[in-house]
Every structure is written in C-alpha cells, then in structure tokens.
Amino acid sequence: MKVELLPSSLPATEAQYLVSFLVNDILAVDAGSLGLLSDLRRQERVRHVFLTHEHIDHIATLPIFLENVYEPGPECVELLAVPDVLDFIHRDVFNGRVWPDFFALSTGEDRFVHGTPLRVLEPVVRAGLTVTPVPVSHCVDTLGFLVDDGRVAVAFPSDTGPTERLWEHLASAPRLDAVFLEVSFPNRHADLATTTGHHCPATFAKEVAKLRRDVRWIVVHRKARYADEIARELEALGLRNVELVKPGVAYEF
Ligand SMILES: [Zn+2]
Numbered sequence: 001m002k003v004e005l006l007p008s009s010l011p012a013t014e015a016q017y018l019v020s021f022l023v024n025d026i027l028a029v030d031a032g033s034l035g036l037l038s039d040l041r042r043q044e045r046v047r048h049v050f051l052t053h054e055h056i057d058h059i060a061t062l063p064i065f066l067e068n069v070y071e072p073g074p075e076c077v078e079l080l081a082v083p084d085v086l087d088f089i090h091r092d093v094f095n096g097r098v099w100p101d102f103f104a105l106s107t108g109e110d111r112f113v114h115g116t117p118l119r120v121l122e123p124v125v126r127a128g129l130t131v132t133p134v135p136v137s138h139c140v141d142t143l144g145f146l147v148d149d150g151r152v153a154v155a156f157p158s159d160t161g162p163t164e165r166l167w168e169h170l171a172s173a174p175r176l177d178a179v180f181l182e183v184s185f186p187n188r189h190a191d192l193a194t195t196t197g198h199h200c201p202a203t204f205a206k207e208v209a210k211l212r213r214d215v216r217w218i219v220v221h222r223k224a225r226y227a228d229e230i231a232r233e234l235e236a237l238g239l240r241n242v243e244l245v246k247p248g249v250a251y252e253f
C-alpha cells in the first residue's frame, strides 16, 4: 500500500496547513490540499474521496479538485462521508454562492460528484481497499478510517483527542502496520488541546500505550507555529517507533 500526505506548501516543506492523504493514488482521505497537487494527472486518478469531518483544513480544496478533474460524462468522483457531512458540504460550500451546486448539476448525464453516505463501523470496499469508518473524539463528529488491502493496514484517526473506540477496534484488527496520529499542540497548550479535541505530546503518549501493538506511529497535523516545539517534546518522550510525517513522501507498507 502506498500512502502520501500531500504537501500543503509549495515547494513542499515540513509545514502542514491542510490535510489530504492519497492511498495508492486512487483514494483520498480528506481534501484539504488535494486540489493543489501540481500534477493534474495525479488529481485525475483520484476516484474516491473519504471525508473525516467538515473542518476547513480537511475540505479546503475539494471544490477546486472537483472542478479540476471534471470531464463530461457519467463517470465522476465519489465523495464518501456520514450523511451530516455530505449535507454540510452541500449547504455551506456547493450552495450556488460559494461554489456552484455540483450535486444539483450531477443529476443528468454529466456528473461532477456522487455522494455516498457512510455508516459508522460499516466497511466499504473501493479499489481493492477495505475502508472502515470508526468514530473518534474531536470537537465535531469525526471519523477515523482503517484502510486494509488484505496484506497491510493503515489507520488515519484524523483530528482527535483522547479516544477509546478507535483503539478497541484497532486492537482486534487482523493487521495494522501504521497509524498516522495527530499532535496539534505543545504541552503548554494541553487545556486548549482538550477543549478543541486534539492531542499534545503528553496525551499522544497515552494513546500509544493504549494500543499495545507494534506499529509505526507517524505524527501528523502539527500546527505550523508549534511544529518545532512539538517535535522537541515528542523526542523527549523517547518513544519507540514514533516519527514525524514527511509531506510529499510516498510511504510503502
Ligand atoms: Zn478538525
């Protein structure tokens, strides 16, 4: 399985402002920076976009991406999210003001997008990948995704603070190779992390201990202004198998 956190700065740097993962170049988890990919053909290969929640860093370039890859005809991108998120996207973004109503424009022969509702803990199979949505603990309802190709599995918990159901689910998953877990704030902002449903290094360490599985922990979602401070605090924890994500690098599992 190939996984890349798409860069959100050009040229690609370690700074992460937006969230989009590409899996095997065909499936995306979130669309924060998807529409910024400089190689348009790579955008065109993405056929399924799974949304974890409606926050802007996760959907920012969805309208641009759908515009970029549109081709007249019945084939179109599939957008997968819980019904509420599909509804928010429709009413607040594709509402005929912020952006054309791509949902209303997709009822005839030519389609921009097709929405598919997801249900918690009901796996869907796309492009040979089984994707299981698992709820996490953020300030709005948010899904993490477990993506399994039958040989390896990778978890994308998205934005979350301390949570339980995800780790219970991952503990019994048939395989698990890596977890792309967030750390948004440094420890001095632990209260803010709690209020907003995010991690600081101290709570990250507790989540690692909850899983009790030997996996690669790849840290994502460091707020850019705290990125170095978070890196130092993580380093000081001395945890095994913890690394900082490199945006724009293809991870092979
Ligand atoms: Zn969020």
Ligand SMILES: [Zn+2]
Pocket (backbone or CB within 6 Å): 019, 055, 057, 058, 159, 221
């Ligand atoms: Zn976020």
